[in-house]
Amino acid sequence: EIVLTQSPGTLSLSPGERATLSCRASQSVTRNYLAWYQQKPGQAPRLLVYGASSRATGIPGRFSGSGSGTDFTLTISRLEPEDFAVYYCQQYGNSPNTFGQGTKLEIK
Amino acid sequence: QVQLVQSGAEVKKPGSSVKVSCKASGGTFNTYAISWVRQAPGQGLEWMGGIIPIFGTENYAQKLQGRVTITADESTDTAYMELSSLRSDDTAVYYCTRGFVVIPACYYMDVWGQGTTVTVSS
Numbered sequence: 001e002i003v004l005t006q007s008p009g010t011l012s013l014s015p016g017e018r019a020t021l022s023c024r025a026s027q028s029v030t031r032n033y034l035a036w037y038q039q040k041p042g043q044a045p046r047l048l049v050y051g052a053s054s055r056a057t058g059i060p061g062r063f064s065g066s067g068s069g070t071d072f073t074l075t076i077s078r079l080e081p082e083d084f085a086v087y088y089c090q091q092y093g094n095s096p097n098t099f100g101q102g103t104k105l106e107i108k
Numbered sequence: 109q110v111q112l113v114q115s116g117a118e119v120k121k122p123g124s125s126v127k128v129s130c131k132a133s134g135g136t137f138n139t140y141a142i143s144w145v146r147q148a149p150g151q152g153l154e155w156m157g158g159i160i161p162i163f164g165t166e167n168y169a170q171k172l173q174g175r176v177t178i179t180a181d182e183s184t185d186t187a188y189m190e191l192s193s194l195r196s197d198d199t200a201v202y203y204c205t206r207g208f209v210v211i212p213a214c215y216y217m218d219v220w221g222q223g224t225t226v227t228v229s230s
Binding site for chain 1: 142143145152153154155158167169170193203208210211212214215216217218220222223
């Protein structure tokens with residue numbers, strides 16, 4: 001199965017700053033079938049990005065996904081207070097579906 | 109806009125089974141997959157398995173193969189996840205999700221239920 005490694009484990013930034021989260025796959029992800037999710041404490045995850053770069057319905061434009069093959073990035077252009085959460089990547093190009101271990105984005 | 113509504117919290121003894129339900133409201137399963145993802149306390153997300161009701165096909169994480177069964181009742185738009193031979197490390201929040209299928213058994217999850225806490229304790 002494909003192992004996804006997210007970095008950093010924790011990212012400390014201030015509102016208004018730019019956040020760059022990384023997701024690296026142990027082998028190439030078929031057709032760049034990679035998604036990103038946001039999870040806040042006590043809530044279910046929410047889909048942000050699918051197909052590596054397509055924003056899900058209702059997701060603000062400050063969230064953008066990029067990358068291909070084995071290296072993918074989620075960028076939040078200007079952090080809002082509500083963006084501090086845990087972010088997970090997931091690949092769905094190869095069975096079984098697998099998740100990364102998550103990156104916690106915390107307020108500095 | 110479809111919502112997934114899950115059954116309530118459960119407390120189970122080691123060795124027993126649990127069955128969690130997930131009902132779609134405001135829509136149907138249609139051609140989507142319904143999958144289950146769990147999250148142990150303070151841990152990340154773990155995909156457990158899924159079913160594509162229109163095709164009747166199921167697939168499961170190898171780690172849970174033989175202990176987990178996922179079914180769906182299209183007439184009531186309700187899916188079920190049953191986990192047997194429960195252990196303490198099965199204590200987790202269990203989420204049902206709607207999966208957008210791109211290739212067989214592979215999907216991203218665009219709608220999530222509210223989660224069901226399952227506690228396994230003697």
